[in-house]
Amino acid sequence: MLKFDVAVVGGGVAGLTAAIYAARAGKQTILIEKQERLGGRAMTHKKKGAYFNLGGHALYHGDALSTFRELGLQLPGGQPSVDGYGIWKGKLSPLPMGVKSLFTTPLLSWKGKMELGAWLAKLGKLDTQLYDNMSLREWIEGNVQDPMVRNLFYSLLRTASYVVAPDLQAAGPVLQQLKHALKGVLYLDRGWGAMVDELKQKALEQGVQIVTKNKVISVEHHEGKARHVLCGDGMKIEANHIILTTPPAVAHELVPHAEETALHTWKEQAVEVTAACLDVALRRLPEPKQQFVYGLDQTVFLSNQSRAAYLSDDGAQVITLLKYQGKEKDARRDLQELEETLDLVQPGWRNELVEKQYLPNITVCHDFMHVKRQENPGPAVPEIIGLYVAGEWAAHGELLVDAATASAKRAVEHILSLESEERTPNEHRVIV
Template identity: 40%
Template structure:
């Protein structure tokens, strides 16, 4: 007897924030949906790992008040508990020394810094979108240390290290969102994943973790379904690739001749090296946030406003932004990050409750949306050469960065699928 093939209105490939967001929207609209995730655990780049009682996200994660991620989580009634990062206590690292913004700046520098950050919301970002951040900062900021501080903040807001390529409009727009509030998630970002998972299941979506897609099935220029690595297949009127451009191209036959192949070829991924640590008793508990001014470094305590450990240990993230260099020297990066901790938390190695170093972390699948000259029309959400094929992720659309871009494009893709007849 021939086994019947299951049919769905939509199949989603990828079980991170992108895929789960789209699944909730589609299932709540009455569509039959299956989500395929090759790993046994949902979450993707938003997963949280428990190590010796400490909860580590994949490097430092935060949501911006006013950004698409928080807006969509609230719209779906899936916002997890969280708290806001402090807006004071910033330190800079310049030539291997600590610069305390509240004490070490001159009166003139302090006045310019306060005016710059206080006036951020009034800047017309569209008017400066064609300028590089370097050109804008050199024109607008008189003091060198203030310029370095601001460029360090822009690096943090955008994950982009090349100030000569970074769009001033894009960077400042991200800063305007950050000024409204930087929100950490209690018990890690897996809490957001679980909220979305529960909402998707309640709405009727089928979440198939541990089932890997092998190929998108196309015929006569239309999506027909998906074949799976276990040899089975399913029918689907629409397929949403909630994955990076590399994975999307691998799964779609003939992608090199489609817009999908063009998007993949143009993508410029961003990478970082991350050192995540939980300290039983931080040697300098007042030091909660620092940025490299002459190096692409980041340090922050994320457990202040939220709980990220079972025993109350403080969770910190130290990171080196590596830009588009996915082959950065891992040993050198780890050494530099431990030196950063030696400077900011001397004696930290005697208080370790948990620690993890991760080199070559993929931060974003494409850096082009932040570039000065733009990147042409934004990818997706539809792939015009294949009816019923859609894409979503942090590389799709033009709304924000990282989780904001991923979830905004997921919503846009779901809406595009719902408009199909």
């Protein structure tokens, strides 16, 4: 039996963040990851000199970026230009992303240009929390007048969140994410795997014990208190605090009698978000100007991340294409749609192909902020003292990786506040 103050289950971004902050607070911390590598969906695979992420990744000016900066991560990379194109009825047109393109784009009428210009001016000051309980469709249809400006908003907000569910998605959080996006995004040199390596190094420097290739099979609790973690190889880890950074369904499976706890509610209300992703490394771009494209009447997105980051040892251009998926998924059809998008944007790309990666149904997040949520998950499981959850699905208003880091810090903050409350009665005891 090993004994720690804090045991973290899962070695993705949330798990690494939680482990680092717990260790920084002076807690003996162990992190257990079932795979050989850390990072989860933030891994990067190198193929023929090109660095491929697991799906499209970009760091917004949100909680994750500020957290990583606060931890001292270097995060080498660059901020890409926002100049781009939109696909409408099978044709490419410049998107109105700046003053010049706003007035020259053929996509919008003069009235539409004026309305979009007004929105771009006031979005930065918008109090998005006012719309946390309103669906995205309700917000767009009630606030945006011009039909093409509506299409543009649907596209921008879909790209910011990866979600294709305007009747379900809560408007406030995704509008806040769009505000972050308008400040620019960061593409990372050598992909997000390089960021994971930095997080791992920070964890080791803080004294976190990292165990890989060992699957947690149960989180034992007794008399309303978390007791220990049981691993597949028989190892038992006793801990005062256990942080689960697994998906909600896995957390539910790991905890005996979870159906009697909030874990059941969180599992039942979760709505998974998926995408089909095609990455290609090209020797050169047939059309060098067309590197950033939004689908306006189809749920696709294209970005040449090499325009801002080092993603190939051989000088290849690494392009990511996404098909944001709803309930209907068809791997072959989605690949065809992505390849047809590439045909439109970079005709002749097959003659320049170095390597490609197709992920037909990758999980983007296991839940998101939607109007049918009964409650926001975590950080604590109320029925079991010492048990916590974190991950992109445990959002309290944040999206994607911002939710991963924010929820991880919430879990650690809850641990520290709980211990502080336990000490306070003794420290302030009055002797009469």
